[in-house]
Amino acid sequence: MSPKSPPPPSAPQRRPSTFRALMRLRPYAKPAIPRIVLGAVAALAAAVVALLIPAVLQLLVDGPLSSGDRAQVWPAFAVVLGLGIVEAVMIGLRRRLVLTPSTHVEASMRNSLYAKLQDLPVAFHDRWQSGQLLSRSVSDLSLIRRWLAFGVVLLVVNVLTIVVGFAVLFFYSWALALLFMVASMPVFFVSFAFEKRYSIVARRSQDQVGDLATSVEQSVHGIRVLKAFGRGKHSLDEFAKQADDLRGTEIEKAQAISRLWLWLLLVPDVAFALCLLGGIWLAADGQLTVGQLFAFFATATVLRWPVESIGFLLSMTFDTRTAADRFFEVLDSENAITDPAEPVTIEAPEGRLEFADAHFRYQDSPAQYPDLVNGVDLVVEPGETMALVGLTGSGKTTLLALVSRLYDVTGGGVRIDGVDVRDLSRQELRRLVGMAFEDATLFSASVRDNVLLGRPDLADDPAEADRVMREALEIAQADFVDRLPDGVDTRVGEEGLSLSGGQRQRLALARAVAARPAILVLDDPLSALDVDTEARVEAGLRRVLASTTSLIVAHRPSTVTLADRVALLENGRVTAVGTHSDLLATNEHYRWVISSLDDDTTPAREEVLA
Missing domain, CATH: 3.40.50.300 (P-loop containing nucleotide triphosphate hydrolases)
Incomplete structure (x- = not known):
């Protein structure tokens, strides 16, 4: 460990849950919560509108297309176009609502971190690498901002969309919906198992980013010494080694994410194939109309993005949890050099100094x-x-x-x-x-x-x-x-x-x-x-x-x-x-x-x- 690495905890402590760790951000996010909630409502409205389009398509297939009445096609087309426009407006509104307040949250957290760093004693700065503090104040807070503006909103909305979407699927065909749900269950088990592996690697990666930033800072500040002693190559070798360690960790992260994506892409495809076989049999048996079958798969297609997005939204959430942990490590640092409860004032100082x-x-x-x-x-x-x-x-x-x-x-x-x-x-x-x-x-x-x-x-x-x-x-x-x-x-x-x-x-x-x-x-x-x-x-x-x-x-x-x-x-x-x-x-x-x-x-x- 570097002599100025963040000090490890004095004793092993139980790691709080991801939810509890992220809830610590609430005091900073509180002013932005109303607009974030409105943004989530707008995103949910966009998802509901997207789920309504298959219902219109069902009426179109079972109605005008089956009867040959072309006059009824244009009203259905107008309804689908209108729903698409509403969906686009809701998505744009969601972005407009959440982007600005999330930047204010980031600024507030950065100001708090800087104020804490100014308040902490010299002994704290003796122990901590400057690059670690720099990475916390820049990259970690930027990650938290992106999660507040994008990750948490879509995570909540997509989960709700999946719930509502499965309800719609049950409305069309309970048998196909049950088959689709059971076939999709491995995605959720894999996602939960993913957290334990990924969070450890994510923390190691962010710490290594801080170490790398420290190396760059030291090399820049000490450039005269490195040049004077001809040690530029040595410094480059040390930097390359740290960069290679970080690259290895990032590859490990990518491998963990790729394994998750394997399941996220494979399982829905298998579920679609099974539902297609079951749907054709039900339609041939007369238990399901062609329009209902078409609407079922259109709805399942709408649900595919929310299901697939769970993977990267979870990885983003776990990265943010690690960033929050690193942020609060500094804010939780004890400052033994504080002002007294009732400070004394020397009105007319004479300057007598005594040890x-x-x-x-x-x-x-x-x-x-x-x-x-x-x-x-x-x-x-x-x-x-x-x-x-x-x-x-x-x-x-x-x-x-x-x-x-x-x-x-x-x-x-x-x-x-x-x-x-x-x-x-x-x-x-x-x-x-x-x-x-x-x-x-x-x-x-x-x-x-x-x-x-x-x-x-x-x-x-x-x-x-x-x-x-x-x-x-x-x-x-x-x-x-x-x-x-x-x-x-x-x-x-x-x-x-x-x-x-x-x-x-x-x-x-x-x-x-x-x-x-x-x-x-x-x-x-x-x-x-x-x-x-x-x-x-x-x-x-x-x-x-x-x-x-x-x-x-x-x-x-x-x-x-x-x-x-x-x-x-x-x-x-x-x-x-x-x-x-x-x-x-x-x-x-x-x-x-x-x-x-x-x-x-x-x-x-x-x-x-x-």
């Missing part, structure tokens, strides 16, 4: 493994800048993520101005805390939209928004934006990959600065900058950090110079806190950590910072 015996470990971590954050006690006073220093894996980035509840502590607490962050609403907390990450992610939007992402309050004040943006860009030394084709209105590429790493980091830093948070959390946001640019950015940051509480992960000795104090992390614990000079003088491990970092301080740099 009180904070612990964190992943839920699936083996019991013998130590916590990633293992009892951190640390206080950052209002307006103070604290640098976090430690070896790789010491817990620096994880500790930062606890501040804004990207992850929740599993022990102890994190407090802002004496209030536990879990007592704040997530919106309030993320208004107070701004973050910039080492791996700067930008969105496929304009530079302006990326920088002002954290300031929705400025949407109605363009002048103030422009001032805040320009100030943030100046602090981040992101003046390169004015040299872009459309300046700050230039649309950056997907994930900002049209920009260099340093340019992305500077825009991400500008985004954090523009948010004007009470607490600024920076995860080594300057790692991709050259020495001189970093010095200018740090000079600008000093103005911001003078009044903002800041917690900065430092991977360069030069970044430590921004801090008032430094906290040393070892194996998830803070083992020393003090100024840079004090720790150099008193802590051997700190000297070792600092010496392991690249010291790129130059005279030119020192001049900029002076």
Whole structure:
């Protein structure tokens, strides 16, 4: 299993019936149900009209055609033509009624899924493949829409048509109708047996589609790496293997459907042949008129499509059931990071940040493994800048993520101005805390939209928004934006990959600065900058950090110079806190950590910072 595959259920659970699984769609489909029902009524009316045509033909055969009265043929022709027109109108009305509301259902479900994905914690996205989520939000929901607009309507209508049609057949000849019904029974037994086999294969197919989408996404995003290392052929081989697995599953699905179609086509033909023999004998014996025999077979012909359609309608229904299961797997995912019932509001934040015996470990971590954050006690006073220093894996980035509840502590607490962050609403907390990450992610939007992402309050004040943006860009030394084709209105590429790493980091830093948070959390946001640019950015940051509480992960000795104090992390614990000079003088491990970092301080740099 891929490390980011959907997690399997913790314990085997009884799979709900197809009906119960599909009934979970009812809250989303409820607004569309009236028009779907009207569409079904229109389709049923079309089917009833189709069943009336054989009755007219019976009268035509037993009447004018048998007597030779040609004058009566034209009225019968007009009636059949009229019934055909009514049937066509009803079919068109059915399509018109159901197509539009089904698209609204799809849009509503997609919005719910997207909102849920935005609400779920980072830990959820760590476990799930993005391709699996993408396939659920696109192909699965599209399948559900088609089933609502087409599958469920025709399935219900065709079953009712079969029932009504058999009643009509019994009206013409109970003996032939009974023979036809008994001969057709294998179709229904085969259809029910088909569900168990097909549903398993259908689920495997849809999961493999998600895996394939993930492979495509990873290859596109990592195209530079694949090309740089000449691994395009390897990636193609892996993709081809997954595609071949999916092809095999699709063939297995096709084989299951073909076996069903064998019975759906063979059984009615056998039933027709037996009824033809019986009908000729009854007509020769005088128990059935030629017109009745003709109407019986005309009605049976009308029923042939509803009977044959059961196969693909059932397969479509089982595919939809699997799609619904996959959709609700995401919606049923538990979100442990939620807003409190009665959230606290910090009216005038000072920015005091405190870690009180904070612990964190992943839920699936083996019991013998130590916590990633293992009892951190640390206080950052209002307006103070604290640098976090430690070896790789010491817990620096994880500790930062606890501040804004990207992850929740599993022990102890994190407090802002004496209030536990879990007592704040997530919106309030993320208004107070701004973050910039080492791996700067930008969105496929304009530079302006990326920088002002954290300031929705400025949407109605363009002048103030422009001032805040320009100030943030100046602090981040992101003046390169004015040299872009459309300046700050230039649309950056997907994930900002049209920009260099340093340019992305500077825009991400500008985004954090523009948010004007009470607490600024920076995860080594300057790692991709050259020495001189970093010095200018740090000079600008000093103005911001003078009044903002800041917690900065430092991977360069030069970044430590921004801090008032430094906290040393070892194996998830803070083992020393003090100024840079004090720790150099008193802590051997700190000297070792600092010496392991690249010291790129130059005279030119020192001049900029002076």
